[in-house]
Amino acid sequence: GPAVDVVDTEADARAPEAEDAAPPAEVPEAPAPEGPPLPSEHPAASYTLHVNGVDRPVTDAWIGESLLYVLRERLGLAGAKDGCSQGECGACNVQVDGRLVASCLVPAATTAGSEVRTVEGLAVDGEPSDVQRALADCGAVQCGFCIPGMAMTVHDLLEGNHRPSELETRRALCGNLCRCSGYRGVLDAVNEVIAGREAAAEETGSGEPEEPRIPHQAGPGAGSVQAHQQDGGMA
Ligand code: FES
Ligand code: FES
Structure with missing residues (x-):
């Protein structure tokens, strides 16, 4: 359009003149450092x-x-x-x-x-852990992006609580977001792991493999950088 033409013409007309008139660049001398050097911002x-x-x-x-x-x-x-x-x-x-x-x-x-x-440390003898296998078997894996985190959360949950209720499992998983809405499969996977571990324990007659520890997983929302003021993180 005309406005652009005007600007271009003026710029063309000025450019050589500006180059001719430009004084030789001078590098200002850096001020002499005083005292010890400041600590790096990126130690x-x-x-x-x-x-x-x-x-x-x-x-x-x-x-x-x-x-x-x-x-x-x-x-x-x-x-x-x-x-x-x-x-x-x-x-x-x-x-x-x-x-x-x-x-x-x-x-x-x-x-x-x-x-x-x-998650690389969950495998047993080079084979996926029972939790990882159950996640795959129960259809929890769609795109798979959330699954390493889900697997870590489920392992952590079951270390502290050998037989979590569905509510306890949901609470443990509430900090793991799945954009493919795969939560049902994860809940099924947890049940499959619980059943599998109990069956294995019965077979060997060892009952509970160890005394339950005090659950140590963070409370719902505890990993968040934003405080959930309205519900204390327990919603
Ligand atoms: S399977 Fe895609 S984000 Fe969970
Ligand atoms: S990358 Fe999302 S919680 Fe760390």
């Missing part, structure tokens, strides 16, 4: 994580990197998924010293010296 750290029973050194990592980032990008353990990076979806769930955490919210350096267990 690096080297530390060793203990992941699935193996020492995994991490070198020159930014001190603020999340456990999720370090697992995936530095250690090649891509099982934990980055669904939201803010503690809302559960796709990144791992255990740190037996406690379920959203690894996207945990600075990796703070877990040096702890036992980190990821």
Whole structure:
């Protein structure tokens, strides 16, 4: 249109003149530094994580990197998924010293010296765990993105509570979002695992394999960065 033509013409007319008139660039001298150098805004750290029973050194990592980032990008353990990076979806769930955490919210350096267990560590003798098999058998896996986090949550639930009610299972799973609406399959999978473990225990006559521990999984909504003021996180 005409407006564009006018602008173009003026720009063309000015451009050579501006180049001719440009003074030689001068680099201003940097002010001499005074006192000791300020600490870097991105301090690096080297530390060793203990992941699935193996020492995994991490070198020159930014001190603020999340456990999720370090697992995936530095250690090649891509099982934990980055669904939201803010503690809302559960796709990144791992255990740190037996406690379920959203690894996207945990600075990796703070877990040096702890036992980190990821979905890669659930397999038994190279075979998927009973929970992983049940999730597949019960049709819980659609796109699969949420499943590593679901598997970690279900393992964590059943470690603390060998026979959760459906309500207890739903509460444990309420921090795991599935965009494919696969929750029914996960509930069925939990029941299948409970039945399978009880049958195995009866076969060996060992009854309860161990004394139930005090459940340690976080309460509903506890992984959230936003406080659920209106319901105290218990809705
Ligand atoms: S990626 Fe950590 S909770 Fe969503
Ligand atoms: S199976 Fe797709 S997000 Fe759960």
